[in-house]
Every structure is written in C-alpha cells, then in structure tokens.
Amino acid sequence: MARIPTIPRRHWDRQLAAHLAVRAGFGPTPSELDRLEKMTPEQAVDAMLIPPPDPSPNPFPDWFAEPEASNRFPNGLSRREFQAQPPDRKQALRQEFNRHNRKQLEEGRHTWLERMVTTSFPLREKLTLFLHGHFATSAQKVQAAYPMLSQNQLFREKAFGPWIDLLEGVSKDPAMLVYLDNARSSKRSPNENYAREVMELFTLGEGHYSEEDIQSAARSFAGWSIDDSRWTFTVREPWVDHGFKRFMGQSGRFDGRDILDIILKQPQASRFLAERLWSFFGSEIHNESVIRLLDRQLVESGYDLTSTLRVLFLHRDFYAPDIIRGQIKSPVQLTVHLARTLNPAFSDYKLLSQACRQLGQLLFQPPSVKGWDGGASWITASSLALRYQFTDRLLKQKGAVDADQLFPDRSITRIQAREQLFDHFFHHPLREQDQGAFDRMLKALPPPSDWTRNDTVHILSSLTRQPQFQLT
C-alpha cells in the first residue's frame, strides 16, 4: 500500500478530534470528545471505524418484521386481483393503503433519525445517509414504506462494501426497480432509465459511456423485476434478453451482474467513487492527491470502504484549515448534531423530521435521482430563515435545554461560560472579532449563577444564529 501522509500525532488536539467526530458521525457529546482527544489519531480513527459490540440498539418499527408488511397491494392481493376489484372498492382500498404507507414512512424517518442521534456507531448511519443520497430513490414514486425501509436496511448492511455487493443489491432492490422503471423493462422494449443512471450517477459519471452502452445495459437488465404481490425481487424469464450485447468494448450474452462487473473494471469507476467519498466526507474542494490514494485503496482492497475511509480520515489534508468547518451542514447534520449535543433523551423526532422536510432534506424523498446537491445549495434566503426558526423551536422544546447539565458548576464567570458553550456546540472558540458582540449580549444578562432556563435558551438562540453554526 502506498504511504499515506498521515496527520502527525503531535498535532492531534481537541479541535481535530472534533473534526473527525463531526465528519465520520454527526458530532460528539462532550464526553465522547474528551475520550477521542486523549487517543492517538490512529486509535481515534479506529474508534470511529470499528463497530462496537452492540451498535444497533434501535431496530425499525415492529410492523417492519411482520409478513404482511411487504404486501404491494391492500389485503395481500396480487396486482391482477387488485385490478379486478370494482372501481369504487379499488379507490377506497388504495386511499386507505396510501394513508397507512405515509404513516409508516414517517415512522421510518423517526426511527432512522433516532438511530443517528443515539447510535454508538455513527459512521454506519453516516454512510447509510451517503448511500441514500448516492443511490437516490424517492418514495414519491415508489409510493410505499416497506421497500424504502428495506432499501435503507440494505445500505446499512452493505455500507462498508464490497461495492459490487452493494451495486448488485441496489440493482435488485425493489424500490430502485420501481423508481427507475427497470421493473417493467422487457426484452421487447427495454427501458433505459436505470441503465443510464447506473452509469451516469452511481458508478462512472457523465461522459464515460456511450449511448450504445446504455442500450446494451438496458437489454441486460431487462427482466429484473418485482413480484406481483410482494415487495421482492424476481426475474421475469420471458422478459430476459439472452442475445449478444456489445458493452464497453466487450461482447457476450451479458446479464445485469456482468454489466456491473465490467463497469467496476473501468478505472473510472474507482476514481468516481473516490471523488464522491472525498466530496461527502472531506470537501467540495478538489484534492487530487487524496483522491488518487483513495482510488488506489479502493482497487487494491476490492472496493472495501473500511480501509478506504481509514486512508481518508488519517490523511493530513483531511485536517487542513480550509477543510475544518468548511462544509455547510446538511439539514440532517444540523438537526442531528443539535439533538446529540443538547439532551438526546428529550429529542422530538417528529420535530426533527419536520425540520429536515422544510429545510430541503426530506428523508426517503430526495428531489431527484441525483440526490441532494449539498454544499452551498442548502442555503437560500428562506432556508436560512427557516434554520433559525427551527433551532429556536428545538431549543424551546420541553427538556431540550438542561442548564444543570450544560453548567454543572454555576460559579463560573461569563467568559468561562462562553468558552464552555462554544466548546459544547461549536467544538472550537469564537472568532476574536465576534467575541465583543457576544460578550456584550452576555453582559446584559445576570451572572451565570442566576441564569434561568429562559436566559440559557436566549443565549443558545443567539449562538445558533451565528452564521458559523451552519458550518461543520
């Protein structure tokens, strides 16, 4: 393996440890930060990368495990049986079924958000979120809760690779088959939607395949479909095209798996994934040398994400000054980070989910197959206003702000209180030019020993309106 220019042990401090924790997860609590700070960089990275013994305390809602959960049509009917119902009955059944599914989907959002806030293995959830944006699939078209949660579980289980397993899983995933129309693609009239996006958005990027490659891939995926009555993968044999196809300079009687294997042999495939990983975990600022290292690690490890992310998180450039706090928080990052650093026991997941919806990151409903654009596109005039409104609402929730927990020792000075708050919520000190204004605001309040809950909420409200609070 190539030598990685790692972050030197002597540079490791509380701010670097916090940077690792916010990027490889959703943000540290003060005690987690104390722990990571005392480790070596290697130990800290492994603490984020290696699953703890019981990392998933919180499974999906109970209904997810029940057999009828995977019904595609009301009352376990098959497509044909459902279509045969009288129109009035059909409409009534469909309405009730949709209502039920919307409720289940919202429950799914709450459970996933709760998992992000409470998990002891945040990187798995962070990767699951990355994959949700990468293999974007929307419930708006799928119109059902079970396949969306089942896809979410696929991302979680295969999050660390190998990438080919994940790609094959996604290509056979019922939600994806419906979302990109492959479920109805047949030899007689192949549908190109999935074939195009699997190359353009999932593996290679635009410009690295021809229109002929798309047509051949579409023929090869034809017949990969879903069952008529349940949300399960099935191959519709009469729809399969067993003929010869030419694809990326090769020819053969390819099926979908062959297509994926050929794609992953293209040097562009590992390069593309390396770029996506750096852009999600590191920065939108291109860094050729890190991307090359990640690319090489992907190839040498057979697309293993644990070892590839270890390279990323240990790399010196990951800790460069313009990378730290150089990322605009996604709505999920903003809300989950705040919930984790406030009082997680009092998190209101309904409110968190609603905030993500309003701020433009409704889970299970990305805006398009490209996922969320991220970065500066999160911030618009109105989303910034909404971010302030949301943080205020979260702070005002009963139990969210626990002043005793924030300030165990009330005999501190205002300056000490300010420093504690910034360590707790920003994980770094306030910029010097902003200190004056913040201290004047504190000065207008009684000393910390006399702060009421309202005072604390007021301070946190001002703190979360610092533009810097939107950065991570």
Place this chain on the structure above:
Amino acid sequence: MSTEPSFMTRRSFIRTGIIGGALATTIPSFLDQTLFRLDAAERDSPLQRGHGRDAPILILLQLAGGNDGLNTVIPLENDHYRRARPRLSSVEATALRLTDDIGLHESLSGFKSLYDDGNLAILNGVGYPNPNRSHFRSTEIWHTAQPQGRNGEDGWMGRYFDNQCKGMPAETGISLTATPPQAFQGPGPVGITFQNPNQFRFDDNAESMAGASIGDSTGRGRRQEASPLHFLERTDLDARVSSDLLHQTLKKTPQIQNFPRSGIANDLNLIARLIGGGMSTRIYYLSQGGYDTHANQMYSHARLLQELGDAQLAFWAEMNRQGNAGRVRLLVFSEFGRRVNENGSSGTDHGAAAPVFVLGEGIRAGLHGDLPSLDPKDLDRGDMAHHTDFRQVYASLLQQHLKANASTVLGGSWNLLKL
C-alpha cells in the same frame, strides 16, 4: 418605484435592523465601505436605471424532467408520428388545431386562447448541437448556455447580472425554487431563492449576531471561491433585506382573485403580485416538475399541461389588468424533448429538440419554424434534430427585450429571431 428606495432600505436596514439592539453602538467600518461601494457601483452601472413601472422583466419557466414536446405541439395527419407512437398518438384526435399540420394538446386550452389573442410565440425545433440526454448535464447546458463548457460554469443570468446589473440589489433576481438555479450562479452575489414567502421571515433581528461579522456584501470573487462563512454572512444580509422588501411589497398588494390552484399557479400568482407591487426584480425563475414521463404518461402529461396552461391564462389576465403585459416576457423551456418512438411502458425516453414558448404582449405571435421531420431517416439517434439553437432565443430576449448586449453575456454572436 425606482430601485433607489431599495438602496435606501438596504442602508437604513443595515443600520437599524441588523446592527440593532446590543450591537447598534458599533457599526463595523467595513459595512460603511460596503454601502459606499454599492453606491459607486450603482453610479457606474452601464444600464439605464429603469423606473419600476417600465423596466423590462423576464420570467424563466423550466418544465423540469424533459417535456414531451411532440405530444405538446402535435403533428396532425402525420404517418411517421402515428407509427412511432401507436398508443400515445391518441392525443392527436382531440388536439386544438393551430394549422392544418399542427395542433396543441387539448389540455393547453389556456395556451390556445393566448395564441389566438396574439400573446404566444411557439418556437419549433429548438435545441443545440450534440444533444446530451442526461437531465442534469442538459439542464446545466440550458442554464449556462455553454454546451462545450465544463461542469460548474456560471449561469447565463449570472453573467447577465454581472455584466448589466452591477450594484443592483440581490432581489434583482428571484427564484421560487428549493435550491438556487444554476442560471443565477455568477461572479456577483445577485439572486434570492425562496419557495414560500410565509416561511421567508426573520422574526427577531435584534437577537441576530450576524451583523458583527458581516463580510464584504458586494461579494468579490465567485461564489464557489469565496469561503463558506463569507457566503453564509452575505446570504444572511441579503436575505434579511429582501425579506423585508418582499413583505412590504406583499402587504400593499391585494390578493389576486380567480387564480387556479396548483404549484405553478401559486408561483405565478406570487410573481404577479410582486410585479404589481413594484418590486425591482428583473428576472424571475420558476420550475414545474414531473415531466420525466418514462411510463404511463397519458394522464400525468395531460395534468401537467393543464396546470401550465391554466396558470398562464390567469397570469396574463392579471398582467393585462395591471398594464404590465407589455414589459414582461415569459420563456417556457425544458432541458430536452423526448424520444420520437414511445417505449414499452406507454411512456417516452429522453430525447433532444423540442418546442419552446415565449409569451408577452406585443410579441410576434404564432408558429416560428417548422416542426422537425419525423421521417426515421432524418432523426438523430431516434430524436428530432434541432434547427434553432436555444442561444438564439436567449440572445433575442437579451437584446430585444432586456436591452442588454447579448454577445457579452452569451459569448459569440447569434442570429436573432424576430420575436
């Protein structure tokens, strides 16, 4: 209303609003510098500062997902069409006839009536060389007007703002979308994006700490090169000022009666009120999604076109009532048309050339250019070939309507259309 009051608003707003409360005692010196620069930039602006009542306005409406142009402006009595679309050509029977060869989809009764009144130009066969069939790349091409460009180019409106609107306030461009359109991306900080005016509020400015560290709000340098913190501080400032203006304008503008209800109608309703209220905005961007009709498109396509046509009819009635129809142009475009042959799922896959629509009073209404040939031997990989470049449409709107220099904005020179 001239744009001057918005500068006054901006100035007084910064002093009293953002730097209000605890911060009022110390106005950072760079904010004064920023205001000074804004004033200087305004004096130097090459553009005749338009009076609010007569400045031209351009509205860009994207039919997102790739509108099936062939089932929007429909060829009549065309064997190639019927053969290519055994199921989907059923819309021909009910089409609203424009000529012997061409009809509009029956759901576009709103367009038909605007066409009959001389307010709608239909431009056939619009596209660009080597069409790209990816939604995202093709959208980028339409937004940047740079088919050869690399990803991440500035938008054509961003370049227009930079060339022709220096020193103008952020709300010169308004986008009613969830994320800023690439068309607005540019070297300058112009352009405000919001979806719902009711949510676009900053309730307690006095608590804001943003004023303490507002950066250079004239935003030198490209957005992507500026630091994220600068970008946030600038957006914070622009948003507060624009939110204030927006709500002042809406407060004095009555609700419009008889507007249909749909996403696109609500957006056009809001734009109509802002125009009526004298907002200094020159460019509006909005988008109607759902046009990516790979499967079972009959019903969904008809519904989208119905919403589109009905919303336009109501919008232009209001523009006429206000007396603003002559200074507004509305361009309806899509990132691409769809494949001539229907697919096996009663839908259509990504295609190339398609019609675009330009609306407004005083336009040269009617059909511009022929429908491209549907003869299989004339198709480009199964798609209609374009005969009009979309940049000709842009250049004509820039030059003839916005009185801007099209070649500075678009680069190169383009044959103007007689719009």
